Amino acid sequence: MKKILVPALLAVSLLAAPVYAGNPAAAKAASTQKAADKTYKVQPQLSTLGWVGKKVTGQHDGNVQFKDGSVLVRGNQIVGGTFVVDMNTLKVTDIKDADTNGKLVGHLRSEDFFSIDKNPTSTFKITKVTPLKKADAAGNNATITGDLTIKGITQSITFPAKTGVKGGLASASGTATIDRTKFDIKYGSKSFFEGIGDKAIYDDFSLSFNVVAKQ
Template identity: 70%
Template sequence: MKALLPVLLAGALLATPAVAQKTTAKKASTSAATTTATYKLEPQLSTLGWVGKKVTGQHNGTVDFKEGEVLVKGNQVTGGTFVVDMTTLKDEDIKDAGGNGKLVGHLKSEDFFSVEKNPTATFKITSLAPIKGAAADADNMTVTGDLTIKGITNSITFPAKVGVKNGLAAASGTATVDRTKYDIKFRSKSFFENLGDKVIDNDFMMTFNVIAKQPTSVASNK
């Protein structure tokens, strides 16, 4: 019996590190699930399109993201901030160079986005709420955030498809924006009378596809 005691004691001591390793691994996994990570926006992979309508038709184009970040906890997006470079605003439907340049110049002027004074616009997520029963390929989140244009900030809400997978956070959807809330009143029937077919809709649409990447140092530790 005495001869068995050292063997049993040695076995117990050798088993201890294995238990410690399991405990440490469990704690690390729990920590990863509760720690918020910052994913960096990939401007070259992200797109932002716009559509503006009027009585006689519509115009559409793009504007580039400058920078941004997405906050991720576990496999869920919890927040984010995005900066748009308004100097990159383009129109895609007018093929004539002269007419295209005239429209873009007008959109960048004081009548619309006042780009010289306000070269960037920003959007900051303030809340995300799951959409119950959303299909796998449909919008699954209701996103609310603060949109700042021309230095004026208003809260907007819209549905989007949001997800995190393999070190990438992605979001896509369409948001409707009332331009008059940002002091863009040019040819708005809400402020001017007798415009006839010169009326421009107050609302314009922004369609986005955002891709953000997990920092390399964090991804390599997984």
């Protein structure tokens, strides 16, 4: 009985051994895949977020500042991230007259638009990053999908971006097109108000970003 039991135990132990024992390359690949993601901290002072809103008779543009955030990096790829925007920093840059500028900023802060007093921050959380096989004409090398929250309403958006990781820095830049009506911002929209003619404001606005994060 003992002669049978010992070989049996030896066979079980061999079967339970790691399958990569005889394959160093496979073992290395598995180790790489299981490597923990590194977290890089967003640098608000080095990052920018600009906006452009268009209407029938023209357009306005400005910027808003990132408050904080983090970027998840695996190897030399950005794989995730969360970003917080301080809506109280919203500015209009195309209007030079102080009174007119202040009136527009006040309107954008109101319930008609971003309701900033009730919603002082907006957030974006990356849910998927898909690398492109070849960069496009604008240099974008990835497609980013994530959850954007404005006025407490969350919607999934997807946009192209240029991403990179080098020397302890992670960066992402690009432009996302947002349908404001999905966030209950309907003021001046032809989709909801008929007969407003040249007072109409287009539903889509754009956000151009350049995010820099440091390890």
